[in-house]
Every structure is written in C-alpha cells, then in structure tokens.
Amino acid sequence: MPARRQPCAGATLMPMTPLEEIRHSCSHVLATAVLRLFPEAKLDIGPPTETGFYYDIDLDHRFTAEDLVRLEAEMRQVADENQPFLRKEVSREEAVEIIRSRGQERYKLGRLADISEGEKISFYQNGEFIDLCAGTHVRYSSKLKAFKLLSIAGAYHRGDERNKQLQRIYGTAFANKEELAQHLHQLEQARLRDHRKLGRDLKLFHIDEEVGQGLILWTPNGAVIRQELQTFISEELRKQGYAQVFTPHIGKLELYKTSGHFPYYKDAQFAPVLESDALARVVAENCPCGEVFARLEAVSGQLREQINARTGRETITADRVRPDADLLDGFMLKPMNCPHHIKIFASQPHSYRDLPVRLAEFGTVYRWEQSGELNGMTRVRGFTQDDAHLFCTEEQVAAEVLGCLSLVRTVLSTLGMADYRVRVGLRDPDSNKYTGEAANWDKAEEACRAAARTLGVPFTEEPGEAAFYGPKIDFVVRDVIGREWQLGTVQVDYNLPIRFDLSYIGPDNQPHRPVMIHRAPFGSMERFCGVLIEHFAGDFPLWLAPEQVRILPISEKTIEPARALLARLRAEGLRATLDEHSDKLGAKIRRAEIDKVPYALVLGQKEAEAGGVSVRSRARGDEGVLATDACVARLRAEVASRALPDRRKATPA
Numbered sequence: 001m002p003a004r005r006q007p008c009a010g011a012t013l014m015p016m017t018p019l020e021e022i023r024h025s026c027s028h029v030l031a032t033a034v035l036r037l038f039p040e041a042k043l044d045i046g047p048p049t050e051t052g053f054y055y056d057i058d059l060d061h062r063f064t065a066e067d068l069v070r071l072e073a074e075m076r077q078v079a080d081e082n083q084p085f086l087r088k089e090v091s092r093e094e095a096v097e098i099i100r101s102r103g104q105e106r107y108k109l110g111r112l113a114d115i116s117e118g119e120k121i122s123f124y125q126n127g128e129f130i131d132l133c134a135g136t137h138v139r140y141s142s143k144l145k146a147f148k149l150l151s152i153a154g155a156y157h158r159g160d161e162r163n164k165q166l167q168r169i170y171g172t173a174f175a176n177k178e179e180l181a182q183h184l185h186q187l188e189q190a191r192l193r194d195h196r197k198l199g200r201d202l203k204l205f206h207i208d209e210e211v212g213q214g215l216i217l218w219t220p221n222g223a224v225i226r227q228e229l230q231t232f233i234s235e236e237l238r239k240q241g242y243a244q245v246f247t248p249h250i251g252k253l254e255l256y257k258t259s260g261h262f263p264y265y266k267d268a269q270f271a272p273v274l275e276s277d278a279l280a281r282v283v284a285e286n287c288p289c290g291e292v293f294a295r296l297e298a299v300s301g302q303l304r305e306q307i308n309a310r311t312g313r314e315t316i317t318a319d320r321v322r323p324d325a326d327l328l329d330g331f332m333l334k335p336m337n338c339p340h341h342i343k344i345f346a347s348q349p350h351s352y353r354d355l356p357v358r359l360a361e362f363g364t365v366y367r368w369e370q371s372g373e374l375n376g377m378t379r380v381r382g383f384t385q386d387d388a389h390l391f392c393t394e395e396q397v398a399a400e401v402l403g404c405l406s407l408v409r410t411v412l413s414t415l416g417m418a419d420y421r422v423r424v425g426l427r428d429p430d431s432n433k434y435t436g437e438a439a440n441w442d443k444a445e446e447a448c449r450a451a452a453r454t455l456g457v458p459f460t461e462e463p464g465e466a467a468f469y470g471p472k473i474d475f476v477v478r479d480v481i482g483r484e485w486q487l488g489t490v491q492v493d494y495n496l497p498i499r500f501d502l503s504y505i506g507p508d509n510q511p512h513r514p515v516m517i518h519r520a521p522f523g524s525m526e527r528f529c530g531v532l533i534e535h536f537a538g539d540f541p542l543w544l545a546p547e548q549v550r551i552l553p554i555s556e557k558t559i560e561p562a563r564a565l566l567a568r569l570r571a572e573g574l575r576a577t578l579d580e581h582s583d584k585l586g587a588k589i590r591r592a593e594i595d596k597v598p599y600a601l602v603l604g605q606k607e608a609e610a611g612g613v614s615v616r617s618r619a620r621g622d623e624g625v626l627a628t629d630a631c632v633a634r635l636r637a638e639v640a641s642r643a644l645p646d647r648r649k650a651t652p653a
Ligand SMILES: [Zn+2]
Pocket: 007, 008, 024, 028, 124, 133, 134, 135, 136, 137
C-alpha cells in the first residue's frame, strides 16, 4: 500500500479528497490512542493510502492482535470526545520546542528538517495530541464513524533497510458504515480466495526456501491445471497458424548485447553465468570483481560498428568497447525469449510468401525481483510466458494484432472472465526517442486502436506509454470480487528486426525488413494460474480440475465394483480417484467437499447391481442415480466443451 503523499512530513500538498481527509484524520486518532495506551511510543508518520491509512511507530513492545482491538476501542473513544482538529502555524524554533516537550524528537525532528526554509510549518492538535502536519483533516473527530484497524507490519524508517524497522499499523476508513462493511467483505473474500492459501490447501504449488524464493514448484495438482491451460491455448494457436518451438533456458551474453537486453536491463536480471574456463582465467589473473563485471558488459569494436550501422545511430557508445582479448563471455538465464526466436527465424531465408511466421513457445524466463516484491505465484523470479513472436510485413501488422486479440477473447470468455479492459500504449507525440519511421508508427498505432475496438470492451489510449520500439496493448481483467489484474501484452516492434538485421525477400526481389510482434497475452503461466485460483476460489471447471471425479464406495462390499468403475473412468480419460478409507460415507463426502472435487460418485450395493451410480455434483448438489454409461458420457461432454461450473444451487461449504 504505497502512500500517495506524506502529509506529516510537511511537504506542500494538493488538497485531500474528503475520503482522504477521513483516512488521514484516522491516522492522528490512531496515534492519539497509541500514546494513551503506550506513552513511551515514538511516532514517525501516518499518511492516507489508496485503501486506508497507517501510522509508523517505534515501540519495544510488539503490537498484538489484542492490542489492535484495544487501540480501536480507544480510537472510538477519541471520536466520541468530538475533538476539533486545530491548525497552528509556528516558527522552526517553536516547532522544535513542541516536539521536545512531547518527547518525540527521535523521528519528528528529522521530518521537521525535511520542510524546506520558507515553507510553512504547521501542527494539528486534537485533544491532548499534537502532530507536525501540513493537513488537511476533518473538522471534528466525531466525523470518523466508520474505521477499522487491519494489520501490523514491519516498515523501515524512510523505507531504507539500513534504518530501524518500525511497526506499521494499517487501518481503513470510509464515509459510512455500509461502505466500510462492503470493503471488509471484499477483504474477507480476497483472504478466502488467496491463491497462496488455496495453493497450499489444494496442493497446487510449493515454494521451497532451499530451491529459492520466487521459484515455483508445480506440484501434481497444479501441473494438471497448467497442462490443461497450455493444451487449450496451443489448440487455439494451431487454429491461427502458429508453429510451436522449444529453446534452451540460457543464451550467450553476446546475444543479449546484440538485442540490447544486456547490460541495459541488468538490474532486472540474474547475474551472468561465467564459463569455467573464463572463470579460471580471471582468477589466475587476480582480476578484481568490479573488473570482471566491466569485462562482461563490454562489447567488441565489431559488434559496436554492426549495431550502430544497423540502427543508424550511436546505439552503443565507444566507452563500452574493449579489445577482444579483454572481453569475457558468459551466459545469461534468459530474461526473454525473443532473441532465441529471432535466431530461429533468421536460420532460413524467407520470402514474402512465407510471412507471417508465427513462433510460439511456453518459454521460461528469469527476472530478478527484489525479495520484498515476491508474492506467491503472481510475483516470481522464474516464470513461463505464453510467448510468441510474429514476423510479418508492414501490411500484415493490423491483421496479426487482431488475431492476438481474438485469442485473448476466446480464452478469457471460456474461463468466465468477461470483465476486462485494454490499454493501448501510444508514443508521446513530443518525444523523439522512438525507433522506426513515423508513418509506420501511425499505421501500427491505428492497427492497435482498431483491434482494441473490435473487442467490444472498454479501452483507453495512453500516450507516452508505448515502448521506444513500438506501440502496445495491455490486458487488465477484473475478477469476481472486483480486483484488477494486469495480465499480458501485445507489442509491435521495429527495433529488434533492425538490431538483428532480419530480412525477407519481397515481390520486388529485394530484401525488406519484417516487423515483429511480441505477444504473451496471459503474461505467464504462474501469474495466470495464480489469478485463476483466486477467480475460481479453487472451484475449477471440470476440464481444469486436478481431480475430476472421486468414487465413494458405501462399504467394503462395493470396493471391487468401485475399482472396476475407477478403471473405466480412467480409460475414458477422466482424472478419477477412489476413496478406500473405511470410514462412514458422510466423512468421505465431507473430504471430497474440502478437496473441492467437482463430482463424487457414490456406489452402494443397489446401484452397483443395477449398473449405476449416485451422482453428487459440487455445483448442483445431489443429482440422484444415473446409469454408469450416461454418467460417463455426461462428464466427458462437460470436459470436452470446457463448460464453466453451472451453479444452479449455492456452492456447498
Ligand atoms: Zn495530519
């Protein structure tokens, strides 16, 4: 929850919205309550956030959940006291005096020093509490009618991990109790759907410290979901004329120097992997570490000449060049798949009749995310993109972008994610940082706009949001509880075909430059599955469910026919299991519900003799006895049509 402003740091401010005033005033009331219960607490700052407010507090006592309850009760007391918020402008000397008199020198003097000379210094007082603050606030504390303290987290003073870690108390507040209740309900829904929790409960994936943070281990259940999604997407790609390729997880540094991904994006990448020989050499030479990096990042004079000639500008500067004998080669964990796909395209001559060439790969890439940014499956360090690169002529760009979008529409609607929007990133008309000719840009931008329009969903144009090498389209889906998730992107690229000197032979028998389209519309399989787990709350449609059917024999006597049924269902391609525990049927049914298995087939002696099963659907409840053949046919049809769960009845607990 990033703070949009830091009012208590005293900067000149834009006026707050009424809701921000409520939330920020709650920070003051929280601090009032903290000092009443913990007079030794040292306060730092307490700004409003996108969804509430916080206050950073330095206190030896570790706040507990019970403390939050007590603090919230005290805040209610402060609100009931109907304290006015009074502003007081003071000189710097007076400010120091006020801070000293309250024993709050530890952080507040530093915050006071942030206020530049000539700026007004103000305090706000409510009841006995006074705080350095530029404002603004509600007029009386009684205006604060709907607030709630939510959580405690560690936060470094000024966000710098060299500083002391403070305790941050988060809360939220709204104008009225109804809006607060609605927000809390949404938070609760989000908690129940949290893919990290469901991922554990349903055994979908695992992250192991010893393997590494941000590296997803797909366990058997999660692997089924990923495989089914990949199969589905691949089927659609085949219909659109894509070819599947496979490429390795690493590539030589030289490749990424040519593409420009190294060293320009090195902060977002794993460090290069040195060859053993090269490593032995630099060790033998006693090469200092900094020098090793400099030699890895350097380029040969030849590469510099090539790239500068191809791009027609000073793309690689002279200071990066070193004599060939100085250069260190190595490998990179691939941060993106494009250079590998480019090399596949370039491995053969192409005529205009071959285009577009569409190369698709579920390609795994590695990016360096700060450990604080990692989050379950949605922010990771290794992920598999639903990637593809299209090599086409200028004239084909519009149709290809349209094809990418129709794929997105098909996939999202199959998954019941109809609520999404697109952002079209265009160039900044006032900048000249862009590669490629203006006329081509105009055409590509219009193609993106036109394609976005065909989706029939809201889209916004965002000037200045294009990459320097071409316009792009981003997808943002809204899930069932109203949260937005940024998925993937479609990008037009004029730059890499130049850097790699790609060409095709046109109808005029002359070489021409192809345009490249990068597209990974669902982002990555990790992120997309994380979003899907939350979207379905773990209740996957039958075709995605890791375990589709569980057979529940009523007693020992039906174990044998149950085993025969299991073999039959598996032979029919269904993911079925058999619950052979000896406990009561009720316990078996409950277990199947906890595991969110879409169908439980209950097998008693009577059903077994008649060649039938009693069907319990997770979505629709008890459906009575069906002949086994009819039951199998129905399940297979539901899988084949990739139907969404039909919830005519409320979902069982
Ligand atoms: Zn304030």
